[in-house]
Amino acid sequence: MNETILYSLGGLLALAVAVLVALKPTRKPTLTALVWVAMLVRRAWWWLVFRVTWKGLARESGLSKRRTKRVKRAGVGEESIEKWRDPRLKRVKTSAHSVTLKVRTRRGQALADLEAFAPKLAATYQADSYRVYPAKRRPGSTVMFELVMRDLITKPATAVMPEPRMQTETVLLGRRQNGKPFHLQIEQRHTLVVGASGAGKGSFLWGIVGSLSPAISVDAVRAFGIDLKGGMELMMGAPLFTEIAAKADHAVAMLRQLVTIADERTEALQGISRNHKPGPGDPLYLLVIDELASLTAYADPEIKKEAERLLKRLLSIGRAVGVVVCAFVQDPRKEVIDMRGLFTQTIALRVRSAMETNMVLGDGMATQAAAHRILKAAQGTAWIIDEDGSTDRIRADYWPDELIRRLASLYPATPDLVTIPDAVDASGMPLSLTDGGAR
Numbered sequence: 218m219n220e221t222i223l224y225s226l227g228g229l230l231a232l233a234v235a236v237l238v239a240l241k242p243t244r245k246p247t248l249t250a251l252v253w254v255a256m257l258v259r260r261a262w263w264w265l266v267f268r269v270t271w272k273g274l275a276r277e278s279g280l281s282k283r284r285t286k287r288v289k290r291a292g293v294g295e296e297s298i299e300k301w302r303d304p305r306l307k308r309v310k311t312s313a314h315s316v317t318l319k320v321r322t323r324r325g326q327a328l329a330d331l332e333a334f335a336p337k338l339a340a341t342y343q344a345d346s347y348r349v350y351p352a353k354r355r356p357g358s359t360v361m362f363e364l365v366m367r368d369l370i371t372k373p374a375t376a377v378m379p380e381p382r383m384q385t386e387t388v389l390l391g392r393r394q395n396g397k398p399f400h401l402q403i404e405q406r407h408t409l410v411v412g413a414s415g416a417g418k419g420s421f422l423w424g425i426v427g428s429l430s431p432a433i434s435v436d437a438v439r440a441f442g443i444d445l446k447g448g449m450e451l452m453m454g455a456p457l458f459t460e461i462a463a464k465a466d467h468a469v470a471m472l473r474q475l476v477t478i479a480d481e482r483t484e485a486l487q488g489i490s491r492n493h494k495p496g497p498g499d500p501l502y503l504l505v506i507d508e509l510a511s512l513t514a515y516a517d518p519e520i521k522k523e524a525e526r527l528l529k530r531l532l533s534i535g536r537a538v539g540v541v542v543c544a545f546v547q548d549p550r551k552e553v554i555d556m557r558g559l560f561t562q563t564i565a566l567r568v569r570s571a572m573e574t575n576m577v578l579g580d581g582m583a584t585q586a587a588a589h590r591i592l593k594a595a596q597g598t599a600w601i602i603d604e605d606g607s608t609d610r611i612r613a614d615y616w617p618d619e620l621i622r623r624l625a626s627l628y629p630a631t632p633d634l635v636t637i638p639d640a641v642d643a644s645g646m647p648l649s650l651t652d653g654g655a656r
């Protein structure tokens with residue numbers, strides 16, 4: 218091990234022991250102080266390790282370039298000396314759980330070479346996860362690596378009642394891998410959520426609908442649902458929906474209705490505003506499609522064709538005029554969601570292969586946002602792409618059935634708008650409105 222690291226570590230330990238001796242270790246404030254010191258020592262250790270080992274790692278991994286120079290020395294003659302050009306480690310920033318490196322390319326190096334280095338960097342320093350994002354200054358030549366040294370989202374969290382205020386722009390869904398809250402943009406976005414069976418798509422579905430429920434109750438949002446698996450998922454919060462379609466022909470009629478609304482709004486907003494701003498009585502229309510494939514791939518060919526046509530039209534014209542789509546799907550194969558490009562944001566929960574990650578998040582994303590490596594036990598965990606193009610790992614909060622039912626009874630959609638004509642249970646029996654909540 219490098220001597221500098223050894224000496225520095227020794228110094229830090231000595232400091233920690235000095236603090237220990239100076240304070241009495243059994244008192245509670247002392248214990249807090251000790252934890253604090255331990256954290257500082259760990260952060261200092263990380264800082265040192267990265268600072269001291271960076272060049273060696275860059276050289277071993279082929280990121281640096283070696284050149285030999287011949288120099289003349291008086292009395293010695295000509296001599297060759299070796300010089301390295303390394304990508305420059307401009308900053309090392311540590312927090313209680315992560316290390317962020319700011320690295321500038323060396324001369325003649327492409328930014329993509331540095332970005333592609335992230336998985337090796339994370340493996341070398343045994344990081345639990347990582348993300349790569351552009352630096353604020355000189356983003357053409359400087360990249361940020363965030364290495365998560367202690368995973369803050371391994372433990373699941375349960376959603377709580379949303380604040381009783383009308384919000385339509387974003388919803389709070391859970392936590393980012395650095396522990397900060399994760400908000401999903403709803404207005405002006407069509408969202409596609411992909412995840413294998415049991416990956417936790419329900420957390421996103423109810424995170425969106427549940428968080429919008431205060432706005433639903435004042436008619437600032439109207440939620441429409443398509444659930445061709447007999448309405449089983451959406452019926453849990455049925456009162457939150459203006460309408461739920463559990464059969465394909467009803468779904469097509471619903472799509473047609475929403476396309477008409479979007480067309481009318483487009484005409485009404487022409488020359489007045491480029492973006493619709495929802496409010497009570499002038500709502501954001503939210504179409505939630507649980508298992509998109511059942512509509513676009515496995516349905517009757519005629520219905521499938523018409524549903525696809527209408528959905529593509531809605532995805533093309535709806536966003537700016539306040540008619541947005543949130544679709545959930547298990548299988549990201551192209552034939553299932555060939556309108557994937559029309560969605561303005563995609564979320565990848567656990568998927569089955571690197572190829573599927575690329576299909577959902579975009580070509581080449583599997584190395585930066587390895588959704589196929591999410592563990593089965595980490596339900597609700599997903600990779601997203603932020604507005605600035607950087608990737609991040611997040612975990613949605615879990616929505617228990619009781620919470621959904623409570624919200625449905627507290628914030629129902631305007632009652633005279635609610636119609637659920639063809640929702641059925643697993644045995645084919647019609648489901649009543651009260652199955653979803655106390656109304």
Ligand SMILES: Nc1ncnc2c1ncn2[C@@H]1O[C@H](COP(=O)(O)OP(=O)(O)OP(=O)(O)O)[C@@H](O)[C@H]1O
Nearest residue numbers: 373413414415416417418419420596597613614615
């Ligand atoms: N955010 C979460 N945190 C912890 N556990 C979760 C979370 N979301 C879901 N789970 C657990 O995972 C199980 C499966 O979740 P969910 O039904 O949402 O998966 P899904 O992706 O919708 O699957 P399918 O497509 O088969 O319906 C849940 O019953 C719950 O126990």
